[in-house]
Amino acid sequence: MYFTLAFAWHSLDSSTVQCVTRLALRSSISEADFAELKLPTGEVAKLPMLYPSHGTDKFIDIGTLNKQAGVYTYDPGFQCTASCSSAITFIDGDKGQCNYRGYPVDQIAQSSNFLEVSYLLLNGEMPTPEEMQEFDSEIKQHMIIKTKMLSFFNSMPSAAHPMAQMTSVVAGLSAFYPVSLDPKDHKQHMEAAIRMVAKMPMISALIYRNSLGLPAVYPRSDFTYAENLLYMMFSNPTHTTFPQNEKVFKAAAKAIDVFLILHADHEQNASTSTVRIAGSSQANPYAAVSAGIASLWGPAHGGANEAVIQMLEEIGTKENVAEFVRKVKNKEAGVRLMGFGHRVYKNYDPRAKYFKTLVGEVLDGMDIQDPKLEVARELERIALEDEYFIKRKLYPNVDFYTGIMLRAIGIPTSMFTVMFALARTVGWITQWKEMVEEKGFRISRPRQIYIGAPERKLP
Structure with missing residues (x-):
């Protein structure tokens, strides 16, 4: 048995218009085609076609499929399924394009720094000099982690896997910054995002230093985001590795900054989808990001x-x-x-x-x-x-x-995925923020095809 899927032009009815509005797609549609799905039993489901604001992909909205025809779709790994609408990152794999908020990522990496890109992702536009100064000040204000949080590292063995430490510590931020989620409270969402981005360099540095048994180093206000990361990782009580040679230090910081930009977001990959699914239950955003870190830990993704x-x-x-x-x-x-x-x-x-x-x-x-x-x-x-x-x-x-x-x-291979997570944090928290603020925000609930035993009686 096979389904027949046909396409025809029709005017949009009110339910379809509501569907397009619900998905928040930016296309200006006054008339659109829809797909007709004909089942072997004769039922026909009319499913609206949806289009992105940029690119050539086409989508069929199956939101009413079960209501119309009593069936579900099956798509292992979600290879052909759009789980959300998003205005953050655009990828065209055939053309080799990756844009953040419309800007090609390779161009951004050559002309901007990581905090400017973080502002762009979180706010949708590049910052003015005044906005950048305020954002930079807020990030530096929240860079230091609380003294009690250091006990998280002190209690872990030095041989603990770096990603195990990062997953635990980031989840632990929920205890220090409890969030009572209000989808309409944009200020609260931004505060959580700023804290998340700000604290990751020190958390990452402490993971590295814990493996060497070295004490914590605190950030400096005169260093950039990338410079602070290197400073907090490689400084020692008796000497500082990189700042001894300013040329080397600046070159390394520039490379780290570009690395962070290029990994800041990458559409709906496994870890980003994990953050969205975890966050859809209205979980604390730090817990949602921790779930994303756990997903990135897998060698098929972050290694x-x-x-x-x-x-x-x-x-x-x-x-x-x-x-x-x-x-x-x-x-x-x-x-x-x-x-x-x-x-x-x-x-x-x-x-x-x-x-x-x-x-x-x-x-x-x-x-x-x-x-x-x-x-x-x-x-x-x-x-x-x-x-x-x-x-x-x-x-x-x-x-x-x-x-x-x-x-x-000088960063060991065991820390590579930690560096990836540090960069991707801004993308994760931006995706979380976009999700909880959109209309129709609700919990994720995928379906399944059950292939186990039928109902039976105990012997």
Whole structure:
């Protein structure tokens, strides 16, 4: 048995107009087509077509499908399902585009800093100089975590996984900043967002320092967001690693700042969807972000740049790249190409283009000769010229070079996913804020196809 799905032009009735309004899509629609879903039993469901404000994707609103036809849809992994409408990030994987609030991310990374991008994501527009000064002041005001929160780290073993620490500590913020969620209280939402973004550098630095048994270092008002992160991570009572050499310190901070920008948001990925689902129950926003961190922890999501470093180490030298590529093409057991291709992008990852250039500049600025960079460049050169990779649209993604940069700065691979979470926090909290403030905000409740035993009696 199969369903028949047909498309026809019709004027929108009042229920369809309400549906479009409910989804808050920005398209100006006076007349639109809808899909007709014909069941084997003869019932027909008329489902409105919806269109985004930018891009060529088309959507069928199935909100009334069960009411009309008594059926549900089945979409494992939500590969063909839009779970929400959003005005934050636009991605066109075929064209290799990623825009924050309409601005191409690679252009933003070259002309803005992370806090400017954070303001853009949270507020929808780039800040004026006065707005930026106020926002920067608010972030720095909330950067320090409370003394009692340090006990979270003191109680954890130094060998505790960095992501286990981050998940626990961020969830613990709920105890210090309880939020009684009011969907109409925009001021409360922004206060929670600012605290969340502000406290992540110190939390991240403490996770690193806890592994070394080093005391906490507090932020400085004269440092930027990225500079404070490096300062709080690498300062010691007897000496400070980076500020001893201002040129190296500034180069490293610039690279970190761009890393944070490029990872700030990326539409409805696994961790962002997790934040939205957790937040849909009206959970405390810190708890919702903690759920997103737990989702990012999975190696299929947040561990890609670490896997790239492992791959480059296994390749060893530039001369071994051709043999490695041969093994990849022959699908030899245990040989995997990491850092190429993307679940969304079928073209060159726009975040990777600029970062590729920046990594070379950072290593030169820090006077570091990393042989892994030469291996990476040779691997990229061969892959981009080989028909096998071109046919499969396997282009380098942002993870291909970020691991090299983080390692050059001195950040261990065990901290790579923590850095990812630090960057993505602003995206998570922005997505949460958008969700709770939209009309029709309600709890997520996916359906399932039950494949277990039918009802039966106990023996």
